[in-house]
Amino acid sequence: MPDRLDENKILKNIEKLGSKCVSRLVFFDETESTNSVAKRLAREGAPDCTVVAARRQSAGRGRLGRSFLSEEGGIYLSYIIRPDCEFSSALKITAGAAVAVMRAVKSYCDNVLIKWVNDVYINGKKVCGILSEASPDAENGVGFIVVGVGVNVFGSAKDFGDELSDIVTTIEENSKKDIDINELFAKIIFELNGVYKSLGNFKSVISQYRENSLVIGKKVYITEGGKSEAVKVIDVDESGALVVCDEFSKMRKISGGEVSLRVAKRKRDGFSAN
Ligand code: BTN
Numbered sequence: 001m002p003d004r005l006d007e008n009k010i011l012k013n014i015e016k017l018g019s020k021c022v023s024r025l026v027f028f029d030e031t032e033s034t035n036s037v038a039k040r041l042a043r044e045g046a047p048d049c050t051v052v053a054a055r056r057q058s059a060g061r062g063r064l065g066r067s068f069l070s071e072e073g074g075i076y077l078s079y080i081i082r083p084d085c086e087f088s089s090a091l092k093i094t095a096g097a098a099v100a101v102m103r104a105v106k107s108y109c110d111n112v113l114i115k116w117v118n119d120v121y122i123n124g125k126k127v128c129g130i131l132s133e134a135s136p137d138a139e140n141g142v143g144f145i146v147v148g149v150g151v152n153v154f155g156s157a158k159d160f161g162d163e164l165s166d167i168v169t170t171i172e173e174n175s176k177k178d179i180d181i182n183e184l185f186a187k188i189i190f191e192l193n194g195v196y197k198s199l200g201n202f203k204s205v206i207s208q209y210r211e212n213s214l215v216i217g218k219k220v221y222i223t224e225g226g227k228s229e230a231v232k233v234i235d236v237d238e239s240g241a242l243v244v245c246d247e248f249s250k251m252r253k254i255s256g257g258e259v260s261l262r263v264a265k266r267k268r269d270g271f272s273a274n
Contacts, residue, residue: 005055013186021193023047028054033061035148038078042144050080073154079147090134091256095240096205097130097147100191108175113214117256125169219264
């Protein structure tokens, strides 16, 4: 029987990492959505580096208004940060959060890559989704950012039902080691804090993002406002925006927002740019 997420064990593991990456941990057996709780706490003045965590979520939320299946056996956490930067820099933390989770997951598995903006994949299947929600302050700086991370840890893809079983995976399915879920949780927070503290000098974070990108050099479909288009991904810039080339060889940048991206699988799935 694998270990359960446990408030005291999380705190002990964080202490072991010797970092002040958590100011307060708010822990639930079950809640609707840790992001919703974290946003409420942030509005009420919760300090920088507050963590909200749950063993299960009854209404987990994903990007683009989707739901996020959150049964026990995964990690569901929200990290409240209050960076001193312009609101437009918020995409950086979105991309950086994926680097943080990737680093933590790599201590258990190989072949861990990032799919823009911030999904983490193992062997081509999604193991983690991240939902960052930012709120501006009065001067158009960042009031707070809630970085919500959901990781499939135990169990198998089949547990996610017919619709998802071909596209998701879990750490357990890909790891040869025994998984300590409380240790993994602490590592994720430790890495998120590391990325947060490097916001002023993001070069090395973005280079890791690029080196571990699932999409750079690939043909993908981007969908925005109901319109889908095949493009080739050229790069990810310093701000975390995607640099793409369209079928007319025109380059442009795409920032987060309401954009979804699907990697073209078959030859006929894309246009012929190379
Ligand atoms: C996605 O894949 O679209 C993003 C999923 C983000 C899920 C996490 S789980 C913890 C936090 N609370 C939520 O309701 N969502 C995020």
